[in-house]
Amino acid sequence: MHARSWWPAIGVALAATSVALPAQNIADRYRQNANRISEAALKDSTAWNRLAEMTERFGNRLSGSPSLERAIDWMLETMRADGLQNVRGERVMVPVWVRGSESAELVSPRAQTLPMLGLGGSVATPPGGITADVLVVNSFSDLTAKAAQARGKIVLFDAPFTSYGETVQYRARGAIAAARAGAVAALVRSVTPYSMRTPHTGGMAYDSTVQRIPAAAITVEDAQMLHRMQDRGERIRVTLLMAARMLPDAPSRNVVAELVGSERPDEVVVFGGHIDSWDVGRGAMDDGGGVIVAWEAVRLLQRLGLKPRRTIRVVGWTNEENGGRGGQGYRDAHRSELDKHVLAIESDGGVFKPQGFGFTGSDAAFEIVKQIGTLLDPIQAGTINRGGGGADIAPIMALGVPGMGLIVDGTRYFWYHHTEADTIDKLDAREMALCVAAMAIMAFVAADMPDPLPRAPGS
Amino acid sequence: MHARSWWPAIGVALAATSVALPAQNIADRYRQNANRISEAALKDSTAWNRLAEMTERFGNRLSGSPSLERAIDWMLETMRADGLQNVRGERVMVPVWVRGSESAELVSPRAQTLPMLGLGGSVATPPGGITADVLVVNSFSDLTAKAAQARGKIVLFDAPFTSYGETVQYRARGAIAAARAGAVAALVRSVTPYSMRTPHTGGMAYDSTVQRIPAAAITVEDAQMLHRMQDRGERIRVTLLMAARMLPDAPSRNVVAELVGSERPDEVVVFGGHIDSWDVGRGAMDDGGGVIVAWEAVRLLQRLGLKPRRTIRVVGWTNEENGGRGGQGYRDAHRSELDKHVLAIESDGGVFKPQGFGFTGSDAAFEIVKQIGTLLDPIQAGTINRGGGGADIAPIMALGVPGMGLIVDGTRYFWYHHTEADTIDKLDAREMALCVAAMAIMAFVAADMPDPLPRAPGS
Secondary structure (H helix, E strand, O other), X not given: OOHHHOOOOOOOOOOOOOOOOHHHHHHHHHHHHXXXXXXXXXXXXXXXXXXXXXXXXXXXXXXXXXHHHXXXXXXXXXXHHOOOXXXXXXXXXXXXXXXXXXXXXXXXXXOEEOOEEEOEOOOOOOOOOEEEEEEEEOOHHHXXXXXXXXXOOEEEEOOOOOOHHHHHHHHHHHHHHHHHOOOOEEEEEOOOOOOOOOOOOOEOOOOOOOOOOOEEEEOHHHHHHHHHHHHOOOOOEEEEEEOOEEEEEEEEEEEEEEXXXXXXXXXXXXXXXXXXXXXXXXXXXXXXXXXXXXXXXXXXXXXOOOOOOEEEEEEEEOOOOOOOHHHHHHHHHOHHHHHHEEEEEXXXXXXXXXXXXXXXXXXXXXXXXHHHHHOXXXXXXXXXXXXXXXXXXXXXXXXXXXEEEEEEOOOOHHHHOOOOOOOHHHOOHHHHHHHHHHHHHHHHHHHHXXXXXXXXXXX | OOHHXXXXXXXXXXXXXXXXXXXXXXXXXXXXXHHHHHHHHHOOOXXXXXXXXXXXXXXXXXXXXXHHHHXXXXXXXXXXXXXXXXXXXXXXXXXXXXXXXXXXXEEEOOOEEOOEEEOEOOOOOOOOOEEEEEEEEOOHHHHHHOHHHOOOOEEEEOOOOOOHHHHHHHHHHHHHXXXXXXXXXXXXXXXXXXXXXXXXXXXXXXXXXXXXOOEEEEOHHHHHHHHHHHHOOOOOEEEEEEOOEEEEEEEEEEEEEEEOOOOEEEEEEEEEEEOOOOOOOXXXXXXXXXXXXXXXXXXXXXXXXXXXXXXXXXXXXXXXXXXOHHHHHHHHHOHHHHHHEXXXXXXXXXXXXXXXXXXXXXXXXXXXXXXXXXXXXXXXXXXXXXXXXXXOOHHHHOOOOOEEEEEEOOOOHHHHOOOOOOOHHHOOHHHHHHHHHHHHHHHHHHHHOOOOOOOOOOO
């Protein structure tokens, strides 16, 4: 997931105005099939094995990279071999940012390499790098207070992790604030609650009103060290070297496959995750796992002969991380069908132990979704919260499609997020199978129940 | 700590043959002072702050490096400023291994950089590196079974972490076993129960009967990936490049300072840790913290006016990691005094929350040490186990000096061990202060009680 895609899993307290709904029978109607789905899912470790294969055969998958397109080719081919229907790649043009060689070296008070990752979208330094004194601040307001000292310096934001949503602002907008204060480059402490000297990359923004300055993340350990050095009165100088560049947009594809509905094939439950990743690690949690569990969910339903009334469409969106073009492209390509998209579900928080779903939609639909949630109680994944979605489905949610995000045990998600450590071994085959079950049950019921999820009036 | 220094904290069941000892009054006699020591220690975060300063001003401290000698200079100077007695550096010649540039690149089935660290003492590859197919094995016996396939290959030991003592054998002796099977280089999965794509270095051995081949550690994640690639039938090729070299021995120093005994200054309790570290991270846990807590313990006793009958000597041993010359040098320089060394205590397991001590010595002494241990119960550090010591004090323990190792909560010690992540932020100021208290109380009582700890007959 990138900066804007973090949907807080808040439980908004709502006035209990719900009336009795036919939905109350949904749980009874689907209990047997839900249990069949869970049982079958738990007997199968294909999801984990396929994620291992995809992430290890192709590695990470940044937009514009050959590895992303090779992974997409493999996925299309394998989906066809699985016998899924209407398998295709839907063309989307994506931005191409290339990291190039990069480094950060502490040169005063002593020489030391600072493990770093340039932020996605950053400009390069001049070829010889930028060597400058460092000003450490712990917040935007601290920078404001010290603005007179920032000119000509490298500003380091050493902001402690509070929540991703809050702390990611330094990664997202640190270069703008630093440039506004006259800094020549911005460094940010990696956005994570835990570090093993691990830099975390991620997207960042510029602003048309100020200079574009290079921006990179260093580790929590080194940010804190530089901060203490400043507190001890030591002069801190760093050489930052980055050869990053933007290339022209390139073609990529949203991966699409279907289980076509038996009665109302034009009504669609769309679900999935994003197939692209940052250019570090292997993109297992973010978000290969999200794509694979949706794919496996469809494959499982097909294997069990569970053909819903409506179509279930799995999508592996491209370019979530640094452009969102996959989600936008899906919206544009399917704009005329969106009235008949009954639900969109995204998994982009890692495929750890599932806990339930967050839902954005009408009150009436929320009541029904809660009913469906009770089918997930046997696998302890029945929590249904108000509020949820994902960056890839946000463009169609904005046009009225009810949206939902898979909620998982996120204890360690941000330890690995956008790092070299985002690899399959952090995931558990059984927990992934539970994600498959949760996604399959939710999608199947939403696609099969007699009436579509009711939208809010006017949406 | 290096491979041979891991003292299992086993509680050996002994026949309860102990007789009543005067020692039973020790707890009562020293309770008041023990409580004073703990209280004062907990009001002070100098230990943490000094460890931060030392590790951040000088960085890591491999034997032969200027940073080690600068840290030693700083320590001697600061100890003198503290008013400690007989502060001096005791010269020791140490081996000088220099890592040089190094890398491991997967070239088949796809290109990917494998984060790695050459093992300390390894020879270099030829200047162009070694490119060879990889054979993955999970144990020495697996290598034996597959020996026919090993010739000309790079052998990777993908041995899961069981205990450090067991699993470190692959790091220590993997190059020998691989060379014996005709391999051209050895890779080992890093010795750790947890990884964030973190390579762990450490010492390794050669054997005069077989070729010296280059040896390096790769991450748990990549070792597992290569293993799965082999299981999927993929051909694995890696280019290993290492420019490591041994230089002539260089002078270093054991750092020594004292609180001279009031009645029997020639009787000595010696304690400390090692000042050197591997050339990665900042050597905070391994073992800057061990040196600093002993130093702080002496400073605390001095500040409290607690002058014991015998001398307490703090030592920062040099070259624990790749030679053990500091411990040997101490033995050789003090050989004539060892009969009057009443106790040696080492801290080399990280200065996390202390739990107690492991003791190696006579049964009668063990009973007394257990009594002293009760003085640590108020800070939950009173567990006294049979068996304990450390690599730096092993040479004098072999000559009869009773030995002891500080036991701490080691839950995460091996996560950081010999990695870039061995930095001060992993340590807690209060837990370090508790270590100071535990070390101070144990050393003070052993140095002050009327009779020295009884040695086993003949030792």
